[in-house]
Amino acid sequence: MATIYIDNKPYEVKAGKNLLEACLNLGKDLPYFCWHPAMGSVGACRQCAVKVYKDENDTKGKLFMSCMEQVRDGMRVSIEDLEAKEFRAHIIGWLMTNHPHDCAVCDEGGSCHLQDMTVITGHNYRQYSFQKRTYRNQYLGPFLNHEMNRCIQCYRCVRYYKDYAGGKDLDVFAAHNHLYFGRAEDGVLESEFSGNLAEVCPTGVFTDKTLKQHYTRKWDLTSAPSVCHHCSLGCNTIAGERYGTLRNITNRYNGEVNGYFLCDRGRFGYEFVNSAGRVRKPLVRSQLPEATDKYTALKTAASVIKVGRTIGIGSPRASLESNFVLKKLVGEDNFHHGVSDVDHDLVEMALHILREGSARTPTLQEVEKADAVFILGEDLTNTAPMLALAVRQSVRQQPMLETVSKANIPLWQDAAVRGLVQTDKGPLFIAHYIPTNLDELATHTFFDSPDAIARLGFAVANLIDAGSPEVRGISEEEQALAQQIADALMKANNPLIISGTSSGNERVLKAAANIAHALVAKEKAAGISLVVPECNSLGLAMLGGHKLESAFEAVLNGYADTVIILENDLYRRASAATVDQFLEGCKQVIVLDSLHNPTTEKAGILLPAAPFSEADGTLINNEGRAQRFFQVHPVQQEIQESWHWLAEMGTIMADQEISDWHDYDDVVKAISKEYTALEGIRKTAPPSDFRIAGQRIARAPHRFSGRTAMNAGLNVSEPKPAEDPDSPLSYTMEGYRGQPPSSVIPFFWSPGWNSNQASNKYQEEIGGHLKGGDPGVRLIAPDGTLPFSEAVPQKFIPLEGHLYMLPLHHTFGSEELSNQSASIMERIPEPYVKINAADAIRMKLDEGQHLSFSIEGQIYQLPVKLSQTIPSGTAGMPNGLPGVPFAELPAWAILNRDIKWKQQPQTTF
Amino acid sequence: MLTAEEKHQIDHEISLVPSPKNACIEALKIVQQSHGWVSDESLQDVAEYVGMSTAELDSVATFYNLIFRRPVGRHVILVCDSISCYVMGYEDIRNQLFEKLSIQYGQTTADGRFTILPNCCLGTCDCAPALMIDNDLYRNLTVEQLDDILSKYT
């Protein structure tokens, strides 16, 4: 700690920080632009100037940029000094020489950092009387709008996009006051993290294009804390609504999970909520009209369940609560996981490793601090994008810790650190079957089949600890690489092993577990991160349940005749033939879902389930963190959470236990009573009767306009605001205006701070934890009981006439819900099959020609993409992509008879 | 496409620096030497060759005023517009050039012969006013000399 004097008052601050952070931490309203807590200081904007005095006798002082000055004990500083204030106001004046006066029509207005800083500096009158500079804007794709005239040249966008997120196609061009921030030419921004530009940009240059289509000011949004449903990482989001439609998703700072950023799937995937494909009315298909009221639907469903032998199929994209109530309703024996059998086993395995392994799963923010990383069989950018971004930081930060600390430069001195580090990178090893976006950072990449990846992993584990089995028949080259990886991991203080379920190979997971186990055995503070398929895959696994296959068998064998399918399109879980057969075998099919899909088409009773923004629930992310998401706005139609539907069915059926559950807290209480492992979910958020100063927490800001009039077009009498029985949040602007507990922050706002930069005010330490601790409760701690796995696989052997089809994942296209988002749809690639280039020559196939093959009877005919890396005898097919029928991958694909393995084909397609 | 000779020269520059990227300005100079300017295609070729993205290289290229990202004439006239030449009346020279060639700064004559650009101090202030055409420096200029000078360039 250090004592500094700000305007002659002493303050205790953390030593080593920069002065700007220290001042912000103390709650001082010191304006800034180019500094960003995640990106450090470069001193470009000159906005954060303060007076610094040599000692107490120095009365003159000198202006310093607070972001560039390290806090020193005894330092004397003035924020209020007249000259400092005047200079800060002039900075705004200079910026305003070219910034348009278009706040009223600017998307950023009301959540604009530049507006806030302008007000803070007190710059009111413009002295500049000459022409402003104007630019031509660029088309940047479906996610972002570009309005360069508003640019204040703070360089944050390039520093974020290029330096932080590794983007290649956004930069700064030209010089002096002709600077241009954009692409080399019009076109879609390539980075999967581009949406953050909308939040990183302090004004309205980069704005959310999807918001623009149904624009609402931040102050007019009704918002709630939410959790991203589009992958297993559980990034925290803020979902904003107006007039019953979801308007945008913005980052909800969580000091342990996503920090300041989101991926584009998470930010723009929300549009499915507003899609025309929504299920909005209960349907009973045995009657006409099919659309019916809630009560009829419930009664019909209850009667069907009562007479039938009912099984339930849960879902990894449904909340823990919904899955739980379904399980209770159908009974433990009749509850099946709605995931493919491969996924079922893999997630179980992952859960085993997390619970019984030796290494702890780091938070995303801890991943950034890892000093050696080995990734086995995961294409992170496409399966868990934000984890890829975190790994990028770890690779970037590792050499800093070494060289920079030697040179005595604080880490927040961004440009200086980059100058010193140059192109040095921390150790990163990637083993996968196709190139990944992180390869450019890798010390070494290894491309081979999943089995070969597992073998390499086992070899590494064996080198670290001979207790892990030896790998027989490994090549010298692979052994050398294994040695290199083992050495790098052993040299590190916080080595991290990353793997997951996406390559569909259990041995890969086991190999990863062995390495982590070996490292821990050698007393390394090793971490293991396992990516699982969906937002609540781990929650579903923790709840327990039977395989989907056994559900199919139950109906096939006549043990069951009625099924309740929870938020699940079974056609994405098993082959179409299997699902058809299953559904046809059921007398009654009850489906709860939010979007129409092939499964809902087959439903006899279809109940409109609330999507995330219209629901309360809990998800468990890949680190075992339970996180609560909240309903954003009251829903007019007969839409409610699946757990609500199911609990009401139970009540109608007079299920004694279920009848007692009236609201969300009742369900949570029941879960935590029944599952000790899930007990912690009660602590993810305060209960619904929680009040601060007797008040609920307002979902809408106090500047919300039209609170009493916005629906006057429908009815002039003002209805009573809807009450939320499930959370301590109010649906309106009425309620507590101060800072709520971290788990129930509906939006970041502080007097004078209307932009997302207000999050500074909610943190214990700038860029650190939220006050009172970050949201989420970690439910899993490894107990170290898992022994070394002995399951070293054999080498992969190609099979004549076949290709071993591996799953390939896409940030845009592989996830079910975001695929229904209009902006995401524009980024989904066309279906294809990726084959080894040498195999293609043998098969006389060129890029773009079609390859015909079948997997378990399903015939595919897909255009070929050639790959130099995918192992000979294997191929890759996009997972979950629209237009690519489901196959349980990996699997042997039988080549169409016209093309024979290792033989000269007569014809090609 | 980069020619073998261009690649050879760029390879040499790359051999002198820690990372190929570091040779990017040299590479742009080499390309400009042979084409007179750096077209989008050339920029892409160079970017690929030195392992940079097009945007990243263009960011560097557009920073420097002597990397030409638009086509120029066969000869580039750089008129010194800095202080000593200003005092010594370079504006007459400039205006004469504009008139004679019927172009302004940044423009190329219709026959593609000349492009005229302003340039800061040529470092020959004791012999102001001055200008450069291609690699040739002309000092102590008078308006009368311009015809003779221009006639040397075809």
Added chain:
Amino acid sequence: MEKPLTQHIVPGRKPLSLKEYEKVGGYQSVRKVLKEMTPEEVQTLVKDSNLRGRGGAGFSTGLKWSFVPMGPDAAQPKYLVANADEMEPGTFKDRVLLEGNPHQLIEGMIVASYAIQASISYVFLRWAYKVAAREISHAIQEAYDAGYLGKNILGSGFNLDMHLHTGVGRYMCGEETALLNALEGKRANPRAKPPFPQVSGLFGKPTIVNNVETLCCLPHIINNGADWFKKLGLTEDAGTKLYGVSGRVKNPGCWELPMGTTIREILEEHAGGMQDGYLFRGLLPGGASTDFLVEEHLDLPMDYPSIQAAGSRMGTGTMIILDDQTCPVGFTLNLQHFFAQESCGFCTPCREGLPWVEKILLAIDKGEGKPEHLLTLDFHTKYLGPGNTFCALAPGAMEPLQSALKYFREDFERHIHEHHCPWSKSKAWQPST
């Protein structure tokens, strides 16, 4: 009078070849330092000589070197860069040395490299110096062939490579950290200090950037000693200095004279005084980014402390003369146009402030100025000062502006009140109809 730096330079004659240069004592200092001196001894000698950087800032060369980490643990390789990016308007002194005697520069660079134990050196040459480029690359080749460059120089075990890098424009490259970025193939934005280049410079390694004239002094200091060098100066500053004069004088040019020669002597004796029909009004003593001096300052010695005491800087030592027939507003506008164009665009005050200043001066020059414009100019001169902007470009730009506003304020006011430039009949303001 001793003229060590220019003694072998004859205008219009080819520079000395390596052989010729050796005959007149060239490369003696290299032999001396490699055979007889430790790097530390070279550093001490240069520090003792009181050699101050000739690029404009006037920082002690020996002291600058002393911040370079030495010894076996120091980061490798270390770099030496000769800043030959002479782009300060009104400055043409390094050109004389570069074109006239490239071997002297190479010799100085070898000495400097040895002193800091650099193994790679660069000449960062501005693009426009075509003759210099030819002569230097030829001379570097000769030096390699003669064994002054390369591995194990003169059997000493000391290695040094030297490369010529010609820039592609931008005044910013003269700033040493921006120059390093340019050398690294990046945009020539300046870097934050600390860390200083001595610790983290080119490619993140210890680096010294010295001006051409500074480096050219080194062989002579090594050969003749610190005292000799100190005695060359007439005042407390040591050595000789290349002074230059441009503008409406009879004999504009560049001369090597003892440090501390008075402005009047340079102006009247060497430059021959004002051209007939032109009267002296003021001068910028050392390039575009130095404050005006006027009549009352003419008897000042041209050295660092004297010029600083008069409120200006000696800068590069090449003066630009403002005569009575040149409009001070137009003169200042030309300078501000230059600085606005050459701002790298990194920091706000420079990027946005300088174009504003330029627009105001243009308005005043066109007779469209308003009284409040002068207040705007005043706050720019106050707030675009050192430390407030990221580098010294904008503060440098403010030096001639603030002093023009001080010495020639009446002229600015006349423009505003008379609504036209008193120097320009053609541009006379016309009332709008």
